[in-house]
Amino acid sequence: MYRHVPINKVEIQDDFFQPRILQSRESTIPYMWDTLHDRVPGVAPSHCIENFRIAAGLQDGAFHGWWFQDSDLWKWLEGVGYALSLKRDAALEAQADSAIDLAEQAQQPDGYLDTYYIINGLDKRFTNLKDNHELYVAGHMFEAACAYYAATGKNKVLDISCRFADCLCENFGPEAEKLHGYPGHEEVEMGLTRLYAVTGEKRYLDLALYFLNERGKQPYYFDEEVIRRGEKVEEMRRDFWQTYGYYQADVPVREQTVARGHAVRQLYLLAGMVEAGAAAGDESLVEAAERVYENIVHKQMYITGGVGSTHVGEAFSFDYDLPPDRCYTETCASIALIMTAIRLHRAHPHGKYGDIVEKALYNGILSGVSLDGKKYFYMNPLETWPQRCETRNDMHIDDERKGWFGCACCPPNVLRTLTGLSMYLYTENDEYLYVDQYVSSDVEAGDTKLQVESSFPWKGEVKITVEKAGSKKLALRIPGWAKKYVFAINGEEMDHDVWNGYEFAGQVQDGDVITLSFPMEVKKMRSHAHIPEYAGKVALMMGPVVYCLEEKENGDELWNLSLTDAPLTTLWQKELLGGVMTIRGEGVREKGTDTLYTDEEKATENQTLTFVPYYAWGNRGKGEMRVWVRKA
């Protein structure tokens, strides 16, 4: 079994990612702390800390916000934990500790801790697992606790979590007197497994497996709890949201083959299946997750690594249904995709997982946050027409990032991904060290120590200096997009010998220098023939980075532009969008008449098209954007 190299053993110095990590630490963490305390002007109050204070008996009042509002604190704390693993910070720890103290005060004698039910009536707890997210909140608590404990060695929040986990073990399980349910929104499976990994308490892993194995059993638990609440099953099931495919609970998880329903739930389920399955040595869970994951990346994923193509239920649709302008492609869903991919990689290392991690990181996840780190997209469309986004009443697409959301899942998810980025870079076991992503950093894995210098994503040069060879063999990922590359050790070019997506450098010596040179050439990507919207079109990529046209450089009515076969050129623009490589190509603009429909030929004129990285779109005011461009 493989694991990531501990966060505090990876020191990132990357030109591309390090400023973003610093931004998260120095700007996002304090900003979110203020939002949790309802003191950011112009942002609707979160009520998150207030709810904890009320639950702790420190103030009067009613619960406000979503029933899963607590999770905002836990996700913040998880991000903080990773940030503190990178660099301790007494003031930040004091803030975190104060929140943990507050949570402890709110915790019930039996360990229960969810402010929604503490405030609204504990008699109703565990009566609506389908909708009310108690177990989801618990999962985020457990993940936060493990991250914070790993960073600080302080065990208070870990103890709080164990008490709540014990409470869950008391209430759920196969025994007749316990509840035989499972969460409507998955997450607790990962949290419990992680808590097991830290504490060694096997009952936590067993409960995670129990939750996984109960899904889809008949009679459906969600029906049973509805009946117990005195409500009608038929009424509850009327909506799309109430079909059990939406919850990945219509059939047992090992029988599921295609991604369905709420995208984040689907992917948290898969990540939980892999994590718990691998921990328990239950390969059947890993295999089942792999099957659904393969369906996603081969048939239900946007070229940006975005997933979830419909806003109704924030959900997967069906194979090849990937419209660019009406996708949901929630930032959180792309994050959940790489959470699944990296866990599959740790179960069975393969470069194909790193390809997806890389794709989502450089595109569909980063697009979720503005360059200044202050605004967020919930949805990440591949094509926008602002007037349509704002006026047409069936779109559900934002054309500008927003400061915060009532349902604030994406911002803290980006935070924990960036502060915890190193977990996606290196994978180790006792024998091997996998270099999964080329992000400049010093890494220490056991007795092996490397300095990785990378010019990604703008150039393909990678230099790995072996500071201590140690006992591990090195494996170096060859990205799927790199069909040609040069691999050399100490200047000596090596034959290509890729196995499962990696070059294996074998046993290296102290002071060895490994170089990889990947061709960062612009490629015109085409889509599978079964996607209507991309027929006759191309999308430009350079290495892992997907490009787009924006109105700023190219004028409006981007749909009238098409790209000729003329050679494409690249240009490094240091001042643009935080420093980006732009791509230029010769294009044609179809000109119109002012008649609605006419049999006159449309005139055309030549126009140079300028493409910018997709992740950077929407940072210069409102305007049209599109990734897929017609071929002239």
Added chain:
Amino acid sequence: MYRHVPINKVEIQDDFFQPRILQSRESTIPYMWDTLHDRVPGVAPSHCIENFRIAAGLQDGAFHGWWFQDSDLWKWLEGVGYALSLKRDAALEAQADSAIDLAEQAQQPDGYLDTYYIINGLDKRFTNLKDNHELYVAGHMFEAACAYYAATGKNKVLDISCRFADCLCENFGPEAEKLHGYPGHEEVEMGLTRLYAVTGEKRYLDLALYFLNERGKQPYYFDEEVIRRGEKVEEMRRDFWQTYGYYQADVPVREQTVARGHAVRQLYLLAGMVEAGAAAGDESLVEAAERVYENIVHKQMYITGGVGSTHVGEAFSFDYDLPPDRCYTETCASIALIMTAIRLHRAHPHGKYGDIVEKALYNGILSGVSLDGKKYFYMNPLETWPQRCETRNDMHIDDERKGWFGCACCPPNVLRTLTGLSMYLYTENDEYLYVDQYVSSDVEAGDTKLQVESSFPWKGEVKITVEKAGSKKLALRIPGWAKKYVFAINGEEMDHDVWNGYEFAGQVQDGDVITLSFPMEVKKMRSHAHIPEYAGKVALMMGPVVYCLEEKENGDELWNLSLTDAPLTTLWQKELLGGVMTIRGEGVREKGTDTLYTDEEKATENQTLTFVPYYAWGNRGKGEMRVWVRKA
């Protein structure tokens, strides 16, 4: 002021339309009669006649169906009226008379007649004009009464209508003690004006004008009635449906410039404005309607004559927002479009109105009914992918026509359009007879009598034999698509001299033969540059007929097909789809790989594309369809 030639003075013999009119008379009328009586197996009960029986005290029970369920009877009766104008039918009249007798029994002493409120409590009548459609139902009653009276001379339903209209006059108007409201769904304005035209009772016209002039005045009547009902204005206004633009009631009608809100309501309003405005000599109403109508036909209309591009609210969206696969384009809305166009034509004759009538008739209206006359589309998309229609949960598009609808507005609307078709063919005043559409028929307008023989829409030859010259001068519409044509009288070619879209033949003699020869050539249509979906694409038209690709002839993944510049050919296929001219062109099919995204060039292969008329699509089982095709 112009009028249509009375229905019983036009005898249609047209190869294209006459079978459809006969089908309506012989099949649709009895079928609908049976649905109104809840005796069609497999069709959900309408309860329409049952509601009337309950309201009349003939049986016990509760009201069922929509609150505007009565209108199904009235729309049926209007269609029956036109059918009887074409040909009397004692058995059909007996059915109609029995329904009229039943309605009379249900009518209240003060003339009120709406079974929803008679059954549910008359104290609540006129308390929710915004939503509950009483005035809409009344309008359809009045139109039916006028049609039935014109056909049969029987005045019972006319008397019923006058009594209800008198009741409305008692309850609505400028006087302080009356209600100062107006309907949430327009229609009564047309009905009242027509009742005025038949009876000469000016108070009906005055009430129509009152309803029109009250719209948009502040404080809003819809707010006032909400307050009177003890409900909250803010709650009522939460939804899109509750913004007053949806009801065309946010500003006074003369200040409205752009089509908004529910498409049928918008167009019934325009038709009512023109009809009442022209009857009252109030040109400002006609001009205001013309302004909004021009916005529609120049900026918000599909090439098929479909209107209303969003299913949310069955509504207009914004200028140039005309996606082909998510349009609502309700059959009723296209019918309402030609109702408006023909009234504008009667106010100020111009060939541009006939162009729209022709476009909608041959395309977006006829597509609403199957070739066998038994199934209907509510929505008329320009592009379908059955799997997406059925699976993707934000589509709201049917991929097959249905036998009937719970909200059964479209089928009887098609019925009354087809049986009343002649109202769209000829326009007269004392001096002129306008031939607006070339549909083979004998027409007698005053002392002028013509025989029109037309080969439309497959060929462009028209022969008009003047059987009696009479006193009228002839005006012959030159369709907007006919840029070249030959116009001859008695074989002598005339110079072209088109004024307002018409050739004026001047004073003709008995026995004169006028011929018009229009080139029915296939045209590749392009769209305005501001419509994203049609960039780089063409739609084929031949004369007024829009064509489409169907999966049946062209295979699936129609999106992979593009059309080359090679010449197009036509072929008459007598056995296909009831006899159609098909179009063939040389195309290219883009072939795919089984990779989701790849930088490999896509292979292509040549393929002959076969286009069929759009109105005939979806008559051969499920399959893809698309109107706009990429240019190779």
